Amino acid sequence: DTAVSQTPKYLVTQMGNDKSIKCEQNLGHDTMYWYKQDSKKFLKIMFSYNNKELIINETVPNRFSPKSPDKAHLNLHINSLELGDSAVYFCASSQEASGTNNEQFFGPGTRLTVL
């Protein structure tokens, strides 16, 4: 059973296109996250949702829009893709947003390549 799943695993697209990445967790967690990992493996949090409500929105271009239809899903939509958006995007979830019980469980990642 996959705890945190993402689709697609690979995404190759042209500059200027709009694309979405989907994430689902079956752990019953309240909080979900999106991270961007660059080619040097640096991990940067983009968004965090707790019970479908946005709680973290880091400095990310507004071309990126997260959507949480329910507690188990957090999708990432990207408009007008740019070359610099090429990276691996990870979805994660945790039982709590704060407190000490916030171990995060990660999905396998989506490698986005913008040509």
Place this chain on the structure above:
Amino acid sequence: GNSVTQMEGPVTLSEEAFLTINCTYTATGYPSLFWYVQYPGEGLQLLLKATKADDKGSNKGFEATYRKETTSFHLEKGSVQVSDSAVYFCALSGMDSNYQLIWGAGTKLIIKP
């Protein structure tokens, strides 16, 4: 604010060598400390954690001790294997950041047979 500093990689060792990856932190009070591991082509997974001073987290032969006096949480393993090759991330969760995880930059470990 909170921050985590890890030693730069890559760290290259021979199989069965002793491993240390340094991690120091800045935070108020007593944050929880974590090591996550990312194997090639995969997402991150929790390796071990410690939630209070002098606690030792351990898993898969790896250990790290929460040292409040030196604000450190160094990762160690007595005898590494090729399968330990991965990127290792130190992270903390504390009240300064409302318990959101603060990540180190990651250290790539390469083990040669």
